[in-house]
Amino acid sequence: MAVVNMVQALNMALRQEMEKDPSVLVLGEDVGVNGGVFRVTEGLLERFGGERVMDTPLSECGIVGAAIGMAAFGFLPVAEIQFMGFIYGAFDQLASHASRLRARSRGRFSCPLVIRTPYGAGIKAIELHSESTEALFAHIPGLKVVVPSGPASAKGLLTSAIRDPDPVLFLEPARLYRMIKEEVPEGPYTIPIGRARMARKGRGLTIISWGSMLQKTMKAAEGFDADVIDLQSLSPWDEEAVMASVKKTGRAVIVQEAPRTCGFASEIAACLAEEAIAYLRAPVMRVAAYDVVMPLARLEDFYMPGIGTIRKTIEEALKY
């Protein structure tokens, strides 16, 4: 075991998979010489050389499009998009191609790539560096969406993502990169994509969250008799675990960092309405950001759902 932060855990996963499998490649802006602006790819260029660790032109569409070509022709590219706010230039490639190549070629081709990108608020960055738009991507059939919430889940999930036969969007909560340190196994290991993690066990209430909000959710849940589920994967997501817990507790609070409307919490709430309504003792409640254009740094703290709001919502649910 090593005690590491998320940046180091991700770096370990990349390094170990690159050691193990020569077809794993890393590409993106500033990932080589600079080791990535958050240093996730630090040291990889020195270790694996410029053919496997490629500093690319400033070209998100080019990066993802080329990664699709590499994936179709025998490699396992791990592309970095410097911030999630710059992924939209590559949206066409993800929505029209990466997610559909297997289906469109009726299985002749597949697209085993990983797109890693930091997302989320709380780092007081400039515009477009802080949004959480995971639901846009989870809506695309054929694209997996994975969101770790700490170093240990980051390493295991990234390893799974690299080994996965299909395209995976891997969202890294920027706020947590260096905030949490925890014990992480030294060697390679996987955490299955599509499986949630029971972060805490309780009886009176189920709280569901993922990625950047999990840490706040855990703090908010202190003192309550609650199951806290870390979803880990949004597409596919672990309906089984969520249903089992909610059927047991009869109450569900879903915590997301994104704006409320059409966020991923809406999907979970809809499934609860379809499958668990007879077990519910309280309305399903969502904690989310406001449906506004995300403010710049000085108002960021007002925008992001906070621990207080989560606690209030929990108390509200428990009133029923």
Add this chain to the structure above:
Amino acid sequence: MAEKTIATFEVRRLEILDEEGNADKALMPSLTGDDIRGIYEKMLLSRAFDERALRLQREGRLGTYASIRGQEAAQAASAFAAEKSDWIFPSFRETGVQITVGYPIFMLFQYWSGDERGMKCPDDLSVFPICISVSTHLPHAVGAAIAMKLKKQKKAAIVYFGDGATSKGDFHEAFNMAGVFKAPVVFICQNNQWAISVPLSRQTAARTLAQKALAYGFPGIQVDGNDVFAVYRAASEALHKARDGEGPSFIECQTYRISDHTTADDSSRYRPAREVEYWRAKDPIKRLKTYMEKEGLLTEDYQRQLEEKNESALDEAFRKMEEIGPPPPSEMFARTFKEPTRREDIEMRSFVDGGG
């Protein structure tokens, strides 16, 4: 049948003011002594702002900031060539452009402290909001230029971007549209040779960036970007052409980013100090100052007065920003749409009821 050359192209580079401060009289644009002093003053103020912003950031009083050091000539001289009615489309490294056209300095402080109110361009200026997503604003400038043309206005759009921006599809799509519609737009690339840690050689295999315009059917020129007169001349000619209905132009200003990419970057990780020193010696302000001294346009007194004036203008602007204070949280709910939606109304009320 024959195989023959059907098109040939050449790429020109313009240099007027050398490093010793001597100007080529034959190429010198028509600028009065007052004009030259005007540009110099803007360059000096831009540099002073830059130094102040870096200091305030280190003290934790401003957020992440992108320094313009070394690019003052490319910014001030090109913006000086613009008319008040021309619209400017800046990226995030255009503080010198904004200062040159008179953008209120306290609002620049607001912006870099993370307050969106600094993004609202005053009504008497023509500056579009700063673009953060690299290259995505180029098509806007083209569209604005087409709009000006449709309205038969004698105006132009000027759009600023970096060398890295030339690698994006938006750049190529904007260039192509501009060429096809003969849009009155001037594309100004500040080729500072780095895009964070990625050198120009990783952005393009082409010899110059200027030549990219040729493929889209309009002229591209490279200028010494640390030479105010070359930048001014190229920009002013391109703007006149645009306003006269002769279509778009591209100007590649070859310059250098002396500072780190932003205050969040450490450029010693990826580029040799020697390279920075080499370019530091080509300082655009020093070069113009030497010229002005030789021409009797600058005295020590004038220099000292300018420096003092700049410092107090910056003090004043920062004080004003602090006096205005942080944006009220209600700003967050303002202007997502013209009229708030029902959902936003509910959310705003719950925000207020919850004590903010």
